[in-house]
Amino acid sequence: MGQDLTVTEVRLTPILVADPPLLNTQGVHQPYTPRLIVEVVTAGGVTGVGETYGDTKYLDLAAPLADALPGRAVSDVNALHRLAERVCGDSPEATGADAVDVGGLRGVQTTDKLRLSVVSGFEVACLDALGKTLGLPVHALLGGKVRDAVDYSAYLFYRWARHPGGAGEPDDWGAALDPAGIVAQARRFAREYGFTSFKLKGGVFEPEQEIAAVRALAAAFPGQHLRLDPNGAWSVETSLKVAKELGGVLQYLEDPASGTARMAEVAAGTDVPLATNMCVTTFAEIPEAFARGAVQVVLSDHHYWGGLQATRELAAVCRTFGVALSMHSNTHLGISLAAMTHVAAVVPNLDHACDSHYPWQTEDVITERLTFRDGRLAVSDLPGLGVELDRDRLARLHRRWLDDDGSMRDRDDAAAMRVAEPGWTTPPVPRW
Ligand SMILES: O=C([O-])C(=O)C[C@H](O)[C@@H](O)C(=O)[O-]
Ligand SMILES: [Mg+2]
Incomplete structure (x- = not known):
């Protein structure tokens, strides 16, 4: 070559x-x-x-x-x-x-x-x-790694056992729709991947039910890092109530309310750090959010910020303003996970274990799937990303x-829900 x-x-x-x-x-x-x-x-x-x-x-x-x-x-x-x-x-x-x-x-x-x-x-x-x-x-192209392995977090979801009508590809995770189901899912993540941080995707059930799930996780994994993320589904009042109830057990609360103004109000009323991958996802959104103290943790995501170099720039801005850095994830495959791991390896102020959906993905486009050990991914020293198509x-x-007839080509979680619940529409914000 x-x-x-x-x-x-x-x-x-x-x-x-x-x-x-x-x-x-x-x-x-x-x-x-x-x-x-x-x-x-x-x-x-x-x-x-x-x-x-x-x-x-x-x-x-x-x-x-x-x-x-x-x-x-x-x-x-x-x-x-x-x-x-x-x-x-x-x-x-x-x-x-x-x-x-x-x-x-x-x-x-x-x-x-x-x-x-x-x-x-x-x-x-x-x-x-x-x-x-x-x-x-x-x-190395980004200046060199400052760590040899990157910590990842288990990404817990309420879920059904199968898609409606048995569509899609089966897996053996089963349903998780209550605190016991979430704890069982977390135990499997800990057993198979060694994760010691756990993030629960919330905003699905009444806040009381999700508080109960986090409490059950705290009892099952004493001293380990827990996060809850309802994707902006709560009012300021509900957010503050949840923060009060879970204050002692949450590492951070992620996007409890939607938008910088509401997040700032919540932040003013609690000591629980607030994280976001919703109200700060571009450089233009930083000044107002940081000036108002609306977020204490920014979840970087190179797909949002415009690449690996932009993620490093974000890290520098966060460092300057004393805002912590973690990493967000959406559904992704091994190429993106490799890219996430390279940039996570070069950022000095990566303060928390990164999110990753990867364990939920049973398919990939690379020859060898990446393997989490003890909740971490080793940083590859092979040329490039270190993965092969x-x-x-x-x-x-x-x-x-x-x-595909076009129905899957544009992700629409509300449309997918309507297959099970025909009257479903995207809930208004705040939902609770
Ligand atoms: O941290 C987050 O907000 C996410 O990961 C957003 C994602 O879209 C997640 O909620 C999902 O895939 O359902
Ligand atoms: Mg989030």
């Missing part, structure tokens, strides 16, 4: 990935969720891979960027954002200030946010190709996307 870093080809492969019936405040995960695999090929014969959201609104922005990239160097990562701003255009789906991303639960949706997510997949693919060409791991697996999941 040669050293020529010029991009000769970009391949975009949308796929549908099996997803279990995990419940959140908007509804339930679809049987299959869309992801986009980005491949960047260099004149030197090296292929770099990246992964990001794969809904139509992301594909629409990714296509012009893929067309514009050939002829540029994979080392030109700083120029990606400008190029994307120039060529991607507006997304007709970013419908203004009140539009909250239906599947991502990432707060207000704008064209800028969608574009940043697209760029993140391209940036990771470029860094993977650059690292493979130079024989260096991605963490499995073309047969990629083709199979792409085939599923091609064969």
Whole structure:
């Protein structure tokens, strides 16, 4: 393989990935969720891979960027954002200030946010190709790792045993719809993966039920880190009540209420640290939130912030303002997990174990799945991301996307819920 870093080809492969019936405040995960695999090929014969959201609104922005990239160097990562701003255009789906991303639960949706997510997949693919060409791991391209392993947290969900009508791919986790079910799920996460931090996705049941589940977790895992995240489903009053009841057991409370103003009100009334992956997901949202003391922990996510370099910049801003850093996750595969681990390895102020949906995913597009040991992932020192694309697996999941009638290509948890409850609509905020 040669050293020529010029991009000769970009391949975009949308796929549908099996997803279990995990419940959140908007509804339930679809049987299959869309992801986009980005491949960047260099004149030197090296292929770099990246992964990001794969809904139509992301594909629409990714296509012009893929067309514009050939002829540029994979080392030109700083120029990606400008190029994307120039060529991607507006997304007709970013419908203004009140539009909250239906599947991502990432707060207000704008064209800028969608574009940043697209760029993140391209940036990771470029860094993977650059690292493979130079024989260096991605963490070295980011200045070098400051830890050899990254801590991850168990991501607990209320869930059904199967999707309605038996759709999708079966798994053996069974239902978890009460405190005993959540504790059983947590025990399995601890046994199989060694996690010692536990995050419960809330906003599904009445707050009292979720408080009971967290208390049951505290009793089952004394002294271990617990988090609760209702994705902004509660009023300020409810948030403060939950914070009071769980004050002694929560490491942090994640997005109890929706929007910076409500989060600031909650923060003013409790000592429990508030975390977010909803009211602060871009640099533009930082000044007001930090000035008002609305959040004490920002959950970084390179898919949100525009890539690995932007995540490092976010870390520096958080460090400056004394705000802690952790990491958010949505449904993702091994390419994204590898990217998350590389950037987590280089950020000095990674204060908490990172979230990851990965254990819920039974399918992947890489040859060897990444393995958590003692709740941690070892940081790869192999060139690039250290993962290899499995073309047969990629083709199979792409085939599923091609064969889909369109109903799974755009994640919509409320629509998925309507299959079980025909009258379901996205609950108003605050829900409780
Ligand atoms: O921490 C979060 O808010 C999330 O992970 C958002 C996700 O969309 C999660 O709630 C999900 O996938 O149901
Ligand atoms: Mg969250």
